Amino acid sequence: MDMIQGMVPHLGMKVSPRLVAASYILELSSQELQQAITEELNDNPALELLERATCSVCGSALEGSICPRCLRQQKIDQPSDEADFTEEYFSSYSLSGGTGEEDFDPLNQVAAQMTLSERLMMELQGMLPKSDLPIAEYLVGSLNDNGYLTCTVEEVAEFFGVPVRRVELVLGILQSLEPIGIGSRNIQECLLIQLSYLAQDGLAIPPYAQEIVTDHLHELAEHKYGKLASILGCSTDAVAEASEFIKQRLNPYPAQEAEKNEPGSAKGGAIHVLPDVIISSGEQQDRFDVEVVESKRFFLRVSPLYNQLLNDVEKEAERFSEDEKRHIQHYVSRAKLFIANINQRRQTLHKITQAIAEAQTDYLSKGVRFLKPLTRATVARELGMHESTVSRATASKYVMVPSGEVIPFSNFFTASLSVRDVIKEMIGDEDSPLTDQEIAAKLANRGIIVARRTVAKYREQLGILPSSLR
Structure with a gap:
């Protein structure tokens, strides 16, 4: 057999290291991201972190030692005399940032417990x-x-x-x-x-x-x-x-x-979950503002010293050895890429959350019964993203909704949650046990068309016995 050597064209896909790094950063939870940033700061001398004081409840930037967002929320939740409330709030919230027992503890507010x-x-x-x-x-x-x-x-x-x-x-x-x-x-x-x-x-x-x-x-x-x-x-x-x-x-x-x-239950020590994103009521009715918490929590930059060294390398290369030039160029490029990936993560999270907020306006305003069927694929199509991007961006991440509750992103994508919630409410309010057919008829009166078999399926998922056994 004769062996012939030649060149054959081949078309294939190669994933760039930049894309892999961006996808990795996007997928991280808030806690994992902080760990990744800490590791990168330890490994890369060209990267610097400017920390900002943030609220331990919602992650918003503090003004002094006061969280304006939590203060506004507390005013909404406790509509007592404004002067009395303000005096009480500020007398217990130490402006010196102390940690005494009498200091205001924002963790007693709205932070979600470990579930x-x-x-x-x-x-x-x-x-x-x-x-x-x-x-x-x-x-x-x-x-x-x-x-x-x-x-x-x-x-x-x-x-x-x-x-x-x-x-x-x-x-x-x-x-x-x-x-x-x-x-x-x-x-x-x-x-x-x-x-x-x-x-x-x-x-x-x-x-x-x-x-x-x-x-x-x-x-x-x-x-x-x-x-x-x-x-x-x-x-x-x-x-x-x-x-x-x-x-x-x-x-x-x-x-x-x-x-x-659970350790985070009312009977145990509370474990709190900080939101990755905050959705708050906007100035216009049925409009919502979206804020990615990490953008307020920290600010990354390339070290001014390394920036100056890079400029010197470009202008006076003869002053530096090859190892020194490689060191400076490598770490500055690495820092810039890391910062770019962090910024892209913020932008992607903001876009996705904004799209969700616009799709789930009634849910955010009125409660879970108004949750609309929504899939990650729908959000991806609207934003021109791949569905896997939406999945990675929302995995293991939490949102604070206007009510102050902190929920996982996955709550927005439970297509049949609102129907199950209505069924649960109907059965809870029934005078005499409703059959699945009667529940289907009542749902139809509300404009929710589902088959009797579907009602039976949701009822079983809720762990509720049939009417003959209730």
Whole structure:
């Protein structure tokens, strides 16, 4: 065989190091960004940080030791006599910046507490490859107050363009965490996961408990022990034993109990989450201002000394050795690139948040029931960005909304949250149990058209029993 050497044209895509660095910075959470900045400051002598005093609640720039934003919010929340309020506020907020017990503590204001979702994500970060973390965040962000998953694995797979099996594997890891039963798709799966966990832990499971949970929850809820005994071919005492075990050992609402025991709950020491972005009411009605907090928190620049050295290198190169020139040029270029990536991150976050605020005006003004269906793809199309850019920019980041609440960005992208919220409200206010068909009819009267099957699906996701069992 003859070997022939030649040139063959090949068309391919090469990702530039600059793009990789920009994507990395964009993806970082606020805490991770601060760590990255600290590391870069330690490694790069040409980079300088000018720190600015910021509020520990909202991140806004302080005037002296006072946060104007929190002061305005407190005036709104407490519409008492203005003079009395101002005197009380300033007497407790030390202008000297002291830390005595009588000083005003802004952390008692509106900062969000560490949630169960945050703890789950912290654990998942150590258990999953980085490529699966966006899937995990989507799943955790789709948990309702009871800890149930409010989306299907098929929907998640379609969103990320990955096989369903991959989503199921990530979900399986989530379901292995405490509280046991978290991430379940319905009550039955929740209880079965808990039974399996208890069995693996060496606890004796009564006969028929698993079979009752698997196939006969309705009969159990109605206390039809005789019927269950007939179906299972056992005594009513055996059914009663299984029933008592299920009642005492299993928890159909895993997240509720877990939230009570979280370190950040009202019963424990509060852990606060600072927002990455603040959305505040604008001067015009239904208009909102967006502020990226980090732009107020710090200011990066190239060291004046290194700037001067670079100018000297360009004008009088003969004064410097080759190593000195390489050192100066390398670190100045590196500092400029790092600063450019930080600025691009701010601009991208600002654009995305502004687009979200314009799309969710009613939600920001009136509350969660007015949340409109919105996807990251929709925001990306509007801004002319790639969907992955929007996903990276909003992952693991938090927003302070006009009410003062700090929420994850993922809250804006829960398409069916408002419908579930209305269903939950209807059932909570019902005089007599509403059937799924009646709920669908009431929703239609409000202009929300959903099928009875969809109502049933959302009701199950909320962990609410059917009308016959309520």
